[in-house]
Amino acid sequence: MSLVVSSINLKIYFMKTFLAITALVSFQLAAGQKTIELKDFNSLSVGSDTKITMVKSSQNKLVINSSDDDDLSIVNEGGFLKLNGGEDLEITLYYKDGLESISADADAEVWGKDEIKAKELSITASADAKIELVLNVKKLNTTISSDAMVTLTGKAENHNAVVSSDADFKGEDLLTENTNILLSSDGTAAISVKGIVDANVSNDALLKVYGNPKKVNEITSTDGHIKIVR
Structure with missing residues (x-):
């Protein structure tokens, strides 16, 4: 017993x-976790080594997995959200529908696995920034420069892209109807198009075209190269 x-x-x-x-x-x-409620915004800007993960939600808020966030600058006014100085912080941005622009610079990183839906969306990356997102948009405008890298998947009906100065656009898994792209100064890009491609490639830049497009209008100069991938 x-x-x-x-x-x-x-x-x-x-x-x-x-x-x-x-x-x-x-x-x-x-x-060690801090939650910050946010006002509505349609424009997002991330900079200065700040790294965020985007999650679709019914409310706008930041969740920071650290209580030591004194260096993080948050500006949230007039439909605009700007985040800077969040190096070494694990930041999750919960956002509602309605995004119109996303930009990243100065080694910032923006990641998201949830599909972003929009009639028109602008994405800008520069100065070693990285953006990786899933899209479902009617019109997409992409500007990438200065060693930045953007990876997009999903679909866009019409895509206008400018890639320059050693930047890299990975869009072979972004299905588009029509794409207009200006590629220069050692930039590299991969696109997937079903309809019409208008491409201007120059100064040692390289463009790869997937999707078996109906028509490719191409201009190349100064060792610019276009490769149609069948």
Whole structure:
């Protein structure tokens, strides 16, 4: 009988210890997490090494997995949200529909796996920034420069793109009806088009075209190259 009682007491002890540790860990995680409610915005700008993950939601808010966010600058006025100085912070941006522009510069990174729907969307990346998103848009405008990299998947009916100065656009999995692209100064790009491609490629830039487009109007100069991938 004493052995049975000892065994039961031991199990109770371990259970209480486990629950206490779990509660402590949960408290520490909650204590290190900060939530900031945001006003509505349709324009997002991210800079200065700030790295964010975008998640579609029914409300606009930032969740920062650190209580030490003194260097993070947040401007949220007039339909605009600007984030700067969030280096080494794990930031999740919960956003509602209605985005019209997303920009990143100065080593910033913007990631998202949820599909962004819009009639028209502008994406801009420069100065070593990285953007990776899933889209479903009618009209897309993309500007990439100065070693920035943009990876887009999903679909866009019409796409206007400008890629320059060693920038890289990875759009082979972004299905478009028509694409107009200006590519220069060692820039590289991959696009997927079903309809018409209008491409101007120059100064050692390289364009790869996927999707078996109906027509390709091309202008190349100064060692610019266009490759149709069948």
